[in-house]
Amino acid sequence: MVSFIVFGASGHLAHQKTFPALFNLYARNCVNRQSFYVVGYARSKLSEPDFQNSLKDFIKPEQEQAKLYDEFISRVSYFTGQYDQADSFKEFNKYLENLEKNTDQSKGLRVFYLALPPSAYVSVGNFIHDHVYLPDGRTRMIIEKPFGKDYDSSIKLKEDLHKKWSEDEIYRIDHYLAKDMIINLPTLRFANPHSLDALLNNHHVKSVNISMWEGGGCDGRVGYYDINGVVRDVLQNHMSQIFTVAAMDEPKSESPDDVRYEKVKVLKATSHASLKDSILGQYVSGNGKGGYKDLEGVSKESKATTYVATTLFVDNERWKGVPFVFDSGKSLERGRVEIKYYLKGKESGIFTDVNQDHYISFSVQPNQEVVLTAFANKPMSSERTCVNASLNLNFKEQFSEEMKNKRDAYEILFEDAIRGDPTKFVRDDEVEYAWRIFDEILDSPNEPLPYPAGSTGPKEAEQYLKSHLKLIQ
Numbered sequence: 001m002v003s004f005i006v007f008g009a010s011g012h013l014a015h016q017k018t019f020p021a022l023f024n025l026y027a028r029n030c031v032n033r034q035s036f037y038v039v040g041y042a043r044s045k046l047s048e049p050d051f052q053n054s055l056k057d058f059i060k061p062e063q064e065q066a067k068l069y070d071e072f073i074s075r076v077s078y079f080t081g082q083y084d085q086a087d088s089f090k091e092f093n094k095y096l097e098n099l100e101k102n103t104d105q106s107k108g109l110r111v112f113y114l115a116l117p118p119s120a121y122v123s124v125g126n127f128i129h130d131h132v133y134l135p136d137g138r139t140r141m142i143i144e145k146p147f148g149k150d151y152d153s154s155i156k157l158k159e160d161l162h163k164k165w166s167e168d169e170i171y172r173i174d175h176y177l178a179k180d181m182i183i184n185l186p187t188l189r190f191a192n193p194h195s196l197d198a199l200l201n202n203h204h205v206k207s208v209n210i211s212m213w214e215g216g217g218c219d220g221r222v223g224y225y226d227i228n229g230v231v232r233d234v235l236q237n238h239m240s241q242i243f244t245v246a247a248m249d250e251p252k253s254e255s256p257d258d259v260r261y262e263k264v265k266v267l268k269a270t271s272h273a274s275l276k277d278s279i280l281g282q283y284v285s286g287n288g289k290g291g292y293k294d295l296e297g298v299s300k301e302s303k304a305t306t307y308v309a310t311t312l313f314v315d316n317e318r319w320k321g322v323p324f325v326f327d328s329g330k331s332l333e334r335g336r337v338e339i340k341y342y343l344k345g346k347e348s349g350i351f352t353d354v355n356q357d358h359y360i361s362f363s364v365q366p367n368q369e370v371v372l373t374a375f376a377n378k379p380m381s382s383e384r385t386c387v388n389a390s391l392n393l394n395f396k397e398q399f400s401e402e403m404k405n406k407r408d409a410y411e412i413l414f415e416d417a418i419r420g421d422p423t424k425f426v427r428d429d430e431v432e433y434a435w436r437i438f439d440e441i442l443d444s445p446n447e448p449l450p451y452p453a454g455s456t457g458p459k460e461a462e463q464y465l466k467s468h469l470k471l472i473q
């Protein structure tokens with residue numbers, strides 16, 4: 001039997017992401033339906049039917065899933081409790097034992113998911129361990145970013161959690177690790193050593209651009225965003241994770257630890273971001289959209305950064321000398337996430353007269369696509385006429401059947417946590433090294449550079465990207 005317990009069940013994330021993902025797992029038969037129970041836990045005093053009803057607007061079953069939805073909801077219950085009182089957890093243990101009473105309790109698994117502000121993690125983690133913990137690897141705790149607010153606080157959080165929990169019981173979510181293209185990247189690279197991965201090193205690559213552009217602004221999240229900004233929000237976590245998968249060497253095996261060992265090796269060999277070599281910006285009104293400071297609750301003095309461009313180097317054999325340039329922002333022209341490895345031009349031979357910023361790109365969203373741009377001779381031309389061409393692997397076209405059943409990242413991660421596979425979760429040392437890399441640019445004393453909402457970022461970023469990526473055009 002699996003009991004999946006959602007702390008903070010009354011909140012935004014639980015409704016938006018957690019319960020819909022749990023329903024999908026159930027509907028797709030990815031869990032044993034007969035022995036799967038979901039319990040919402042929060043302080044808000046809600047009756048079970050009221051809580052179940054509150055999920056209706058968020059879970060969107062297909063027409064033919066109506067019966068499954070009712071079945072799923074009948075397995076969702078709700079418990080009102082505190083996060084800082086032992087009595088609540090003692091009561092909760094009785095509640096869970098009662099729920100699990102008709103099953104073989106020596107085989108039961110409890111997965112605790114903390115959709116809570118991080119300030120509650122340690123207290124809740126301690127009480128779970130003291131009062132509702134099952135031994136023998138049958139308890140897992142999933143936590144959400146942010147894992148601290150800088151290097152020092154992340155170490156403290158780790159140490160506090162490790163007083164009771166072993167590392168292999170803690171599952172730190174970074175949902176980017178469960179995006180299609182990121183899951184696919186090791187296969188695309190290491191299963192194709194003579195083609196794709198053969199290109200990905202400092203013999204062929206002159207620079208790498210990891211971009212995470214968001215079309216949306218910070219509406220509805222200013223309380224969180226104003227103290228965190230873009231570096232804490234996405235660069236230290238999602239973009240670092242993309243970076244490690246994009247830069248790592250082939251792991252010795254597919255075991256979670258071998259994979260994460262290679263990712264950590266990259267982070268350890270990586271330089272630290274500096275304020276001197278970064279562009280930090282904040283959106284102002286433009287293109288018919290309001291600016292960051294126009295949002296309710298934002299002070300006119302706010303220095304929160306909503307745009308960043310920065311550059312890192314990896315000091316290892318594969319990547320020595322290749323700049324990894326990151327750029328990310330809110331309220332940009334469009335949303336797109338991609339890794340682009342820019343390829344070197346020819347230095348000798350018969351084609352040195354043509355040069356272009358050719359690249360191999362892995363697009364994470366909105367489309368999942370691998371593109372290799374290259375020169376070709378113009379067809380039907382008897383003379384040598386180099387033109388730009390491209391080789392494309394578009395997931396929607398080549399895997400049309402599979403892409404019809406697209407799964408949300410949370411669904412994939414919950415299934416992995418239930419199965420006990422931590423590969424797509426973040427290990428403690430990954431978090432620490434990533435904080436260390438970005439510590440200097442977390443809180444800049446400088447005024448962020450303005451850029452119009454709906455644009456491509458601060459005007460200074462254009463030149464920055466061009467020169468750091470060594471672009472010709």
Ligand SMILES: NC(=O)C1=CN([C@@H]2O[C@H](COP(=O)(O)OP(=O)(O)OC[C@H]3O[C@@H](n4cnc5c(N)ncnc54)[C@H](OP(=O)(O)O)[C@@H]3O)[C@@H](O)[C@H]2O)C=CC1
Pocket residue numbers: 008009010011012013014016041042043044083114115116117118119120144145146
């Ligand atoms: N929302 C999102 O899309 C994402 C959120 N996250 C992370 O997930 C976690 C939860 O996010 P979200 O659901 O948006 O947060 P909410 O603000 O909605 O909080 C979730 C629940 O936690 C309880 N809560 C709120 N404030 C406190 C507090 N100060 N102390 C203890 N409990 C509190 C409330 O439940 P009650 O009072 O009923 O107990 C609330 O319903 C956060 O760590 C966030 O950073 C990560 C990625 C995306």
Ligand SMILES: O=C1O[C@H](COP(=O)(O)O)[C@@H](O)[C@H](O)[C@H]1O
Pocket residue numbers: 175214233234
């Ligand atoms: O964690 C976060 O991620 C989202 C972007 O996730 P996506 O799956 O929609 O690309 C980001 O908008 C948000 O600010 C951040 O907290």
